[in-house]
Amino acid sequence: MLKRDFAAVIFFTVVAVFFVFAALLTHPFGSPDNPVMDDYIIHNTQTEVGANNGVTSVVFDYRGFDTLGEATVLFTAVAGVILVFRRLKK
Amino acid sequence: MIYNIPYLAVAALILVGLYGVVFKRNLIKMVIGVTLIESGVNLFLITLGYRKGSTAPIYTSSPGGLMSLPVPQALTLTSIVIGVAVLALMLSFVVYIYRHYKTLDARKIGGEDE
Amino acid sequence: MSMGMSKIVKTVSSVVFPFIVIYGLYIIAHGHLTPGGGFQGGAVVASGCAMLLVAHGSIWTIGKIREKQLSILESTGAVAFILLALLGLVFGTVFFKNFLVGNKFLFGEIPGYLSRVANFNTGGVLPLMNFAVGLKVIAGLFAIVLVMAYATSTFKKGEMEDGKR
Numbered sequence: 001m002l003k004r005d006f007a008a009v010i011f012f013t014v015v016a017v018f019f020v021f022a023a024l025l026t027h028p029f030g031s032p033d034n035p036v037m038d039d040y041i042i043h044n045t046q047t048e049v050g051a052n053n054g055v056t057s058v059v060f061d062y063r064g065f066d067t068l069g070e071a072t073v074l075f076t077a078v079a080g081v082i083l084v085f086r087r088l089k090k
Numbered sequence: 091m092i093y094n095i096p097y098l099a100v101a102a103l104i105l106v107g108l109y110g111v112v113f114k115r116n117l118i119k120m121v122i123g124v125t126l127i128e129s130g131v132n133l134f135l136i137t138l139g140y141r142k143g144s145t146a147p148i149y150t151s152s153p154g155g156l157m158s159l160p161v162p163q164a165l166t167l168t169s170i171v172i173g174v175a176v177l178a179l180m181l182s183f184v185v186y187i188y189r190h191y192k193t194l195d196a197r198k199i200g201g202e203d204e
Numbered sequence: 205m206s207m208g209m210s211k212i213v214k215t216v217s218s219v220v221f222p223f224i225v226i227y228g229l230y231i232i233a234h235g236h237l238t239p240g241g242g243f244q245g246g247a248v249v250a251s252g253c254a255m256l257l258v259a260h261g262s263i264w265t266i267g268k269i270r271e272k273q274l275s276i277l278e279s280t281g282a283v284a285f286i287l288l289a290l291l292g293l294v295f296g297t298v299f300f301k302n303f304l305v306g307n308k309f310l311f312g313e314i315p316g317y318l319s320r321v322a323n324f325n326t327g328g329v330l331p332l333m334n335f336a337v338g339l340k341v342i343a344g345l346f347a348i349v350l351v352m353a354y355a356t357s358t359f360k361k362g363e364m365e366d367g368k369r
Contacts, residue, residue: 023097030142038159051236051327054147054160064300070168077175078344084182085355150322
C-alpha cells in the first residue's frame with residue numbers, strides 16, 4: 001500500500017511539471033501561428049457554401065466526414081446503454 | 091507570463107481531474123475526475139483559436155473587423171458530444187458493478203484486496 | 205423518482221414544455237444563419253423532455269412512449285443524414301458534396317459578398333442536415349435518460365405505482 005501511494009505521488013508530480021511547462025511555452029494567447037486555412041474558409045464561406053454561419057459550414061460541409069463519425073459514436077453510446085440496462089431489469 | 095493565463099487555467103483543470111482519478115477510491119469520484127479532464131481539453135481547443143480583438147465568425151449582423159478561427163470551434167462541438175457518450179456509458183457500468191459487487195470501492199472489486 | 209412530484213409541478217411543467225420545444229426547433233432550423241445548429245438545438249429539446257420525465261415519474265412516461273419508438277426515430281435521423289451525403293455522390297462528384305447551391309427550387313440562393321442580411325432560403329444542403337442530426341440527438345439523449353431512470357426505479361413486485369398492494 002505504501003509503495004503504491006509513493007509511486008502515485010511521483011507520477012502526479014512529474015505530469016504536473018510537464019503540463020505547467022507546456023502551458024508556458026505555447027504561442028501567446030491572441031495570435032495563432034498559421035491561420036492560412038481558416039482565412040480561406042472565412043473569405044469563401046458565403047460564395048461556396050452559401051451560409052452565413054462559418055462554424056456550421058465547417059461542421060457540415062468542409063469537414064462533414066467528422067460529423068459522420070460523431071453520429072456513429074452517439075448511436076454506439078445509446079446502443080450500449082440500452083444493452084446494459086436490458087440485462088439489469090430482468 | 092501574464093499573457094498565457096488561459097493555458098494555465100487549462101492545466102489547473104486537467105490536474106484537478108487527474109488528482110480525482112489517481113488518488114480517490116470511490117467510483118463516482120473517478121467518473122467526475124474523467125469529466126473534469128474532458129472539460130479542460132475542450133477549453134484548450136477553444137482558446138487556441140482566438141485572435142486579439144476579433145468577434146464570432148458569423149456574418150449575420152456582424153459589427154465588422156477581424157473574425158476568430160472557426161475550425162477549433164467545430165472540433166470542440168464533436169468533442170463535447172463524445173464526452174456525453176463516454177459519461178453515459180461510464181455511469182451505466184458503475185450501476186452494473188454496484189448491483190453485482192454491492193460496493194463502490196475501487197480496491198475491493200476484482201478480487202485484489204482480500 | 206418513479207412516482208413523480210406533486211400536482212403543481214406536473215401542471216406547470218406540462219404548460220412550459222411546448223415553449224421549450226419551440227425554442228429548440230428555432231435553434232435547429234436557423235442553424236445556417238445564427239449560432240446554433242443540429243447538436244445544440246437537439247440538446248435543448250432533450251433537456252425539456254428530461255424535465256417532463258422528472259416531473260411525471262418514469263413509470264407514467266414509459267407507459268406513454270417506449271424505447272422501441274425512440275430507437276426508430278433515431279435510426280430515421282441517421283439514415284436521412286447518410287442519404288443526403290450519398291445524394292451528393294450521385295449528383296456531384298464527391299461524397300458530401302453540397303449539390304443544392306445555386307438551383308432555383310430548394311435552399312439555393314447565394315448571399316452577396318460580405319452581406320450582413322439573413323436570408324432563410326440560403327445554405328444548400330445544410331438546413332436538411334441540421335434537421336436530420338437534430339432528430340437523432342433528441343431521440344438518442346431522451347432514450348438514454350429514460351432507460352436509466354426506468355431500470356433503476358425502486359418498486360417491489362406486486363405493488364401498484366402509488367403504494368397500494
